[in-house]
Amino acid sequence: MQGKTIEILKKIPGFQDLKSDDLEKISKISTYKNLSKGTTIFFEGDLGEAVYFLKSGKVKIYKTTLDGREHIFNIVGSGDVFAEVTLFNNIPYPASTEVIEDAEVGVIKNRDLEKLIKENAEIALEIIKVFSKKLFESQQKVKELALGDTYARTAQTILKLSKENGIKTSEGIELKLDISRQELANMIGTARETVSRALSQFKKEGSIDLKGKKMTIKNMEKLRDWLD
Amino acid sequence: MQGKTIEILKKIPGFQDLKSDDLEKISKISTYKNLSKGTTIFFEGDLGEAVYFLKSGKVKIYKTTLDGREHIFNIVGSGDVFAEVTLFNNIPYPASTEVIEDAEVGVIKNRDLEKLIKENAEIALEIIKVFSKKLFESQQKVKELALGDTYARTAQTILKLSKENGIKTSEGIELKLDISRQELANMIGTARETVSRALSQFKKEGSIDLKGKKMTIKNMEKLRDWLD
DNA sequence: AAAATAAAATGACAAAAATCACATACCTTC
DNA sequence: GAAGGTATGTGATTTTTGTCATTTTATTTT
Numbered sequence: 424m425q426g427k428t429i430e431i432l433k434k435i436p437g438f439q440d441l442k443s444d445d446l447e448k449i450s451k452i453s454t455y456k457n458l459s460k461g462t463t464i465f466f467e468g469d470l471g472e473a474v475y476f477l478k479s480g481k482v483k484i485y486k487t488t489l490d491g492r493e494h495i496f497n498i499v500g501s502g503d504v505f506a507e508v509t510l511f512n513n514i515p516y517p518a519s520t521e522v523i524e525d526a527e528v529g530v531i532k533n534r535d536l537e538k539l540i541k542e543n544a545e546i547a548l549e550i551i552k553v554f555s556k557k558l559f560e561s562q563q564k565v566k567e568l569a570l571g572d573t574y575a576r577t578a579q580t581i582l583k584l585s586k587e588n589g590i591k592t593s594e595g596i597e598l599k600l601d602i603s604r605q606e607l608a609n610m611i612g613t614a615r616e617t618v619s620r621a622l623s624q625f626k627k628e629g630s631i632d633l634k635g636k637k638m639t640i641k642n643m644e645k646l647r648d649w650l651d
Numbered sequence: 652m653q654g655k656t657i658e659i660l661k662k663i664p665g666f667q668d669l670k671s672d673d674l675e676k677i678s679k680i681s682t683y684k685n686l687s688k689g690t691t692i693f694f695e696g697d698l699g700e701a702v703y704f705l706k707s708g709k710v711k712i713y714k715t716t717l718d719g720r721e722h723i724f725n726i727v728g729s730g731d732v733f734a735e736v737t738l739f740n741n742i743p744y745p746a747s748t749e750v751i752e753d754a755e756v757g758v759i760k761n762r763d764l765e766k767l768i769k770e771n772a773e774i775a776l777e778i779i780k781v782f783s784k785k786l787f788e789s790q791q792k793v794k795e796l797a798l799g800d801t802y803a804r805t806a807q808t809i810l811k812l813s814k815e816n817g818i819k820t821s822e823g824i825e826l827k828l829d830i831s832r833q834e835l836a837n838m839i840g841t842a843r844e845t846v847s848r849a850l851s852q853f854k855k856e857g858s859i860d861l862k863g864k865k866m867t868i869k870n871m872e873k874l875r876d877w878l879d
Numbered sequence: 880a881a882a883a884t885a886a887a888a889t890g891a892c893a894a895a896a897a898t899c900a901c902a903t904a905c906c907t908t909c
Numbered sequence: 910g911a912a913g914g915t916a917t918g919t920g921a922t923t924t925t926t927g928t929c930a931t932t933t934t935a936t937t938t939t
Contacts, residue, residue: 486794488879494797496790508787511780517787540776547775548768552739554782559736559745561789562724566714568796569722569840573896604917612797614897619918635905635917651716801926832887842927847888863887863935 428453431478431529434502437553445545452535456528464520464528471509471516473530477501480526481601485609486518495610498523498602500587504553511537524601571651573613577621578649580611581631585640594632595641625649656681659706659757662730665780673773680763684756692748692756699737699744701758705729708754709829713837714746723838726751726830728815732781739765752829799879801841805849806877808839809859813868822860823869853877 428450432438438446455478458464464475467486475482477499484505485495496518499505506516510533540547567579581598589596600607608618625631630646632639640646656678660666666674683706686692692703695714705727712733713723724746727733734744738761768775795807809826817824828835836843853859858874860867868874 486798488798490879492798492879494794496793508783508790510783511776512783512787514787517790540779541772544769544772544775547772547779548739551768551775551778551782554779554786555736555738555740558782558786558789559740559742561786561793562736562745564793565724565789565796566722568793570714570716570720615916616898616918617896620896623918651718843886844888844928845926851888 428455428529431476435476435504435553436502437504437549437556441545441549445543448539448543449531449536449546452539453529453531456530458522458526458528460522460525462522464522465506465516467517467519468515471506471512471514471533473506473532474504474510474536475506475520475531476504476529478527478529480522480528481524482526482528483521483523483602483606484518485521493606493609494612495602495606498584498610507550507553507557509533510540510550567651568612573611573617574621574624575649575651576611576613577618578625578646580607581625581638581640582643582646582650585638589640592639595639596643598638598640600636600638656683656757659704663704663732663781664730665732665777665784669773669777673771676767676771677759677764677774680767681757681759684758686750686754686756688750688753690750692750693734693744695745695747696743699734699740699742699761701734701760702732702738702764703734703748703759704732704757706755706757708750708756709752710754710756711749711751711830711834712746713749721837722840723830723834726812726838735778735781735785737761738768738778796840801839801845802849802852803877803879804839804841805846806853806874808835809853809866809868810871810874810878813866817868820867823867824871826866826868828864828866 429443429446432441432446432449432453438449441449458480464482465471479501482499482505483495484497484499485493487493497505505520508514508517536550540550567576571579584600585596585598589598591597602610604618605615608615611618622631622633625646626633628645630640630642632641657671657674660669660674660677660681666677669677686708692710693699707729710727710733711723712725712727713721715721725733733748736742736745768778795804799807812828813824813826817826819825830838832846833843836846839846850859850861853874854861856873858868858870860869
C-alpha cells in the first residue's frame, strides 16, 4: 500500500516536486477510503479535522443558502486536494462535499499534517503552492462572476471543465458532463434555463456539439469569443 | 529601522505568532517605500517579483477588462499582505495595485522570501496561514457574487468595510469611505447607480446614515437582514 | 463665499436574467 | 419496449439590473 500511496501523491500537482522520503512521510500519515456516489464526506459547519486528496473519482464542493439554493465551487477530480483551508485554522468546513463519481480519497488529519509541516520546510513549501494555485483560481472566479454575463460564464465553465476532463478526438474535445444542468447552473451562478439557452446558442453557432451529457467542443475559438 | 520593522511585522495577522528572531530574519530582507496617493505599485501582467505588506495607508487591488471595466478585489490597509500569489510561481501579477491613501509599504523580493521559507518551517507556516485566510475570504466572495443580489452584496460590502475601518461611536459605527461610489460599485460588481439606490434604501429604512463619504451604520441588524 | 466642476442621486427606459408554464426528450424499471 | 418519472429545452412573462438623461448635491477653485 505504501508504495502505491506515493504514486498517488506524486500525481498531486504541488506534491510532484517532493523528494521520495518526504512523500513517504506524507503517505505514513494518510489513510484511505473508498466512497461511492452520493456519499457526503463532510457538511459545511462540521469541525474541520482533515485534509483530503482524491486518487480517483469526482467530488463536488458546494455551499447552500438557508432558502435551499446551492453554489458549486468546484468539481474536483483525480489528484486534487480539498478542505485545505481548515489547516492551522481550527475552523468548521466552509463548504460541503459530495461524491458524484465513485471515489478513492486519501485523508490526512490536520494535526498530523500540521506537525509534519512544522518540521519540514520542503513539505510546507509544497502546501504553499497548493494554496497559491487555489487562491489564484478563486480570484479568477471572482473576477468572472463580477464582470462576466451569464453566457460568458457558461462558456468559461465548460472550457474549464473540458480542460480538466476533456479528451481530444478528431471531432474536437469530448467532455462527459457528470453533472445535471441544474448543477452546471449552480457552478455558473445562474438559472438552469439560462444555461440551457446558452448551450443551445453555442450549439446553434457550431461551437459545441451536445447529446445529453456528452459535449464536444468543436470550435474553441468561437467559444472563447464569448469570454470578456 | 530594524526594531521598528519588527513592530510592523508583528501587526500582520499571521506573522504575530513568529518568534523574534524569525521576524528579525524577515525584516532583514525587507525594504520600504513611501508612496503617495495615485501611485501604481504594479500593473496586472508585470512580472511578479515581490510580496508587499502595508505599514500604513490604503491600496486598492483591481483588475480591468479590455473594454475598460474594473473589478476591485479588495482595499487593503495597515497590516495586510498582498501580491502573495506570485510566490514560488514565477507568474505575472494577476491584478494591478494603486495607492489610494498615502502609504508606507514593505517589499520583500520573492527570491529572498522563498529562500527563507525553504530554510524555515516556522515562517512557511505563517505564510500558509496568510494564504489560508485569503483563500477563505476569496471563496466567501465567490459565494456572495454567485448567490446574492445587488442589495445583499452592497450590504455585505459596507459591513466588511465597517469591520475593517469602522470606528465605534455613540451613533453607531462610523466609516470614512475613501473611495468613490463608482469604485464601491466596482467592488460589489454592479453599476454605480445601483449602489446609489441601495444606499438610499438603507438610509431610508434607517440602517445607515450617509453624508457624502461619511457613513454611519446605525442599525447593523437591519442591514444584516439584506444578506442571504 | 461664489462660481465652476465633479460626483452622486433619481427618474425613465432598455436590456438581461429569473421565473413560470409547458412541451419534449431521456432514463429507469418493470 | 411501454409506462412512469425525471431532466431538459423553450416560449411567455416578470423581475432585476443596467443604461441614459437630468437634477441635485458635493467638492474644488478662484
